[in-house]
Amino acid sequence: MxxxxxxxxxxxxxxxxxxxxxxxxxxxxxxxxxxxxxAADHGGGDGLSLGIGEGGAGTGPDRTAEGIEKRIPRNAPGxxxxxxxxxxxxxxxxxxxxxxxxxxxxxxxxxxxxxxxxxxxxxxxxxxxxxxxxxxxxxxxxxxxxxxxxxxxxxxxxxxxxxxxxxxxxxxxxxxxxxxxxxxxxxxxxxxxxxxxxxxxxxFESHDSPFDRHLRGEPGVLAPEAAEGMALFYGRAGCAACHSGTLLSDQGFHALGLPAFGPGRTRTFDPIPRDVGRMAESDRAEDAYRFRTPMLRNVALTAPYGHNGAFPTLEGIVRHHLDPAASLARWQPEDAALPPAPRIAAVDFAIRQDAREMARQAAALDIAPAPMTDAEVDALVAFLHALTGETARALPLAAPETVPSGLPPG
Missing domain, CATH: 1.10.760 (Cytochrome Bc1 Complex; Chain D, domain 2)
Structure with a gap:
């Protein structure tokens, strides 16, 4: 790139x-x-699992949700x-x-x-x-x-x-x-x-990470742990099967079995709070619960992770990819970054009470367990950090102090 x-x-x-x-x-x-x-401060996202749009106040993880009708059903991508x-x-x-x-x-x-x-x-x-x-x-x-x-x-x-x-x-x-x-x-x-x-x-153009410099032939730019993680990423861990090519994404759709919560991206004829992913657009049953492979440059800056922001850390989402069943067993609702919204709180985790829906989601899984030691997980996380651009925290264009409309700028 x-x-x-x-x-x-x-x-x-x-x-x-x-x-x-x-x-x-x-x-x-x-x-x-x-x-x-x-927001630039959150790698082009907002630091929340599910966004707060119309009716909210403030920005980033401090944005309040008291006045909203519904959480935005998906994580704001970088x-x-x-x-x-x-x-x-x-x-x-x-x-x-x-x-x-x-x-x-x-x-x-x-x-x-x-x-x-x-x-x-x-x-x-x-x-x-x-x-x-x-x-x-x-x-x-x-x-x-x-x-x-x-x-x-x-x-x-x-x-x-x-x-x-x-x-x-x-x-x-x-x-x-x-x-x-x-x-x-x-x-x-x-x-x-x-x-x-x-x-x-x-x-948001970014291609000056240690990984990019390594690809250009610069010696010694990857720390040993990150180099080990890259070997796992492109080898035994199988990450590159989906996170492939220049973009580190096949731009395809895969079911990861992430923990379910939130209002879901419901359809007129399917009002329960679930998110069927790609199937909602393709109308093909085989696309159920599959979501687009995200690109990974600067991924360390864009927490939380997953289409619904289920995991607050890179280690969490990596461990989920390596062993989805164990990850689901460990996951707790407190792991989700959801600012309090009393009016709609009953919806946040309602889908988890639907045993049949949980079974359907668990059965739609495109990733197989890939056992790794703790040290190998650490190496994968180190490699993901090596995808952070050297200028990613100093974006070329500053946010304006005022905007022509005279409204308070976002």
Whole structure:
């Protein structure tokens, strides 16, 4: 992996994206920004097992949940290297893929209503949190955006584009980044999404870890324990069967048998609090409980781990991969980072009382036990730490102190 794997973006576009990323103007009720759940301090995530979107307050692990209707059903993933040219599928369940099935370049929840002109899959991804009720849009009765999304998924994007273009400083920046735009009415959500993607690409590009330097032939950059861990990773531990290639991900879907909790990503006809993963998008029974293989650079910065953030440490998720049954027996609800939410607390672990559902999830397992000593587990964890970029804790673009909307930046 090197800079040639990433598209170039002009500075005005990146700067527009930087401000939008931190501006609550893109949320239905102007109370949450992209950066609220994807913070630089937490490796592009939020440090929580399940995110707190609309109705929450604060940021990161200190974000409060008293006013929310529902926890976000899945862990907020880090954003490292999502601008890489080879990324072809996003979200834990892969509901966004590069595809021509709908004539707009992507298979997505918006189907044929996803607008054309998006520069990348990352730009397409940027549009969907804005339409998610419990993430940024708000409820149908809470405001214009939430109501529009309730009518049809694409109905909110013109509202948000008009909202942004009505801010004089934003419109001037849009004109600078997109010279073809002449009037406010010509600004679309595609312009906003392409700017957000440009910022995320530049901000979260990372390939200067000891592992990357080792691949480039620099001698002695891996500590002995990390080198031992790399040999296990690509050998007896079997990690590279899924965490493969340049991205350290096969971009496929696998069932890991993680501890179940949270509201689940429920479907209209399947309202119990479970998460069937890829099956919800593919409608294939064989995809049940399978989730996308995450990329691993800077993984040490993005705790907690798993599609639902079940494990607070790298050691925990490594040990789960090596022996899922023993890991499930050890896991306790207290391991989940879930800020108190009394109104919805009864839902948090309700699924664990459903013996049949727990049996179905336990039976859908794509990983086999791989016995390792404690020292070997430590070596694997050391290797995962060697995937941390030397500049990952000093991102190139600082969060703005103010944003053009005048709202408190996220």
């Amino acid at each position: 090197d800079p040639a794997d990433f598209p170039d973006h002009p500075a005005p576009l990146v700067e527009l994206g930087r401000l939008l990323f931190h501006d609550p103007i893109l949320s239905g009720n102007r109370n949450i920004a992209c950066a609220t759940c994807h 954003l490292w290297n999502l601008g890489h040219r080879d990324v072809s599928v996003l979200f834990h369940d892969g509901r966004l893929e590069a595809s021509d099935i709908f004539g707009n370049g992507f298979s997505s929840p918006a189907e044929e209503w996803l607008p054309g002109g998006l520069d990348s899959i990352l730009a397409a991804q940027a549009l969907f949190p804005m339409t998610a009720r419990f993430e940024m849009a708000g409820s149908p009765t809470s405001g214009e955006v939430g109501g529009a999304v309730n009518d049809r998924i694409d109905a909110a994007w013109p509202i948000l584009a008009a909202r942004v273009s009505a801010v004089p400083d934003y419109f001037a920046m849009i004109r600078d980044a997109f010279p073809e735009v002449r009037g406010e009415a010509e600004v679309t959500a595609v312009h906003l999404a392409n700017a957000l993607a440009a910022f995320m690409t530049v901000q």
